[in-house]
Amino acid sequence: MIHISASKVYGTAVKDVMDEEYPLMPMSPYASVKVGADRLIYSYRITYDIPTVIIGPFNNYGPRQRLEKVVPRFIASCLLDKSLTVHGDGSAR
DSSP: OEEEOOGGGGOSOSSSOOOTTSOOOOOSHHHHHHHHHHHHHHHHHHHHOOOOEEEOOSSOOSTTOOTTSHHHHHHHHHHTTOOOOOOTTSOOO
8 A cells, every 4th residue: 555645744844854753743734634644554554464655755746736846946957958956965865
C-alpha cells in the first residue's frame, strides 16, 4: 500500500534536516487530516502485516503545481538556457 502524505504534517522546520524521525506538528486542519491518514496506514501495517510506504513530498510536479517551486523553476531555467540555482553545497540528503 502506497500513501501520499504531505510535507505540511511536519509544520514549520526547526532543523535543517527533516527525516523520517522528524516530529509531526500539523498546523492546519488539512495537515491534521494528513497525519490521521498517515497513522491509519501505519496501523494497517502493524495490525494486518500489510507492506506500506508513506511518501511525504515537498515538491510535486503536475497539474495545478505552483510555478515558484523547484521543479517548474528548474524546467523554466533549462528551457530559457539559464543556469540552475542550487543553495548550499548542492548535496542532497
